Amino acid sequence: MYEFLLIAYLIISLVLIGFIMIQQGKGADMGASFGAGASNTVFGSSGSGNFLTRTTAIIAIVFFILSLVLGNLSSGNGDTESQFEDLSAPAMTEEVPASDSEVPGSN
Numbered sequence: 001m002y003e004f005l006l007i008a009y010l011i012i013s014l015v016l017i018g019f020i021m022i023q024q025g026k027g028a029d030m031g032a033s034f035g036a037g038a039s040n041t042v043f044g045s046s047g048s049g050n051f052l053t054r055t056t057a058i059i060a061i062v063f064f065i066l067s068l069v070l071g072n073l074s075s076g077n078g079d080t081e082s083q084f085e086d087l088s089a090p091a092m093t094e095e096v097p098a099s100d101s102e103v104p105g106s107n
Contacts, residue, residue, distance in 0.1 A: 002070075002073055002074075005066060005069060005070055005073070006070065008066060009063070009066045009067070009070060012059060012062055012063050012066060013063060015059055016056070016059045016060060016063055019052060019055060019056045019059060020056060022052070023052050023053070023056065
């Protein structure tokens with residue numbers, strides 16, 4: 001299941017990038033309102049904004065949900081008991097002997 005979700009996550013991310021790239025900027029609306037190339041567009045002069053923005057929003061929501069699900073699934077992977085065997089015991093420390101040049105006041 002994890003592999004299926006990972007492949008779906010990759011596909012959704014590529015589709016989201018594609019939908020973001022084909023959208024027009026906010027400055028392009030002024031030219032379309034005066035008829036500059038509005039007949040050459042696929043969705044008409046005003047139809048592309050609603051369709052593309054809604055579809056992009058839906059794909060972005062699916063992308064974020066998949067991100068959360070994959071994050072939760074991957075956080076449970078691995079053997080955590082071997083890393084943290086006994087947390088109640090104090091940590092082992094090693095004393096490193098200082099050389100003469102590192103001792104303060106030995107100049």
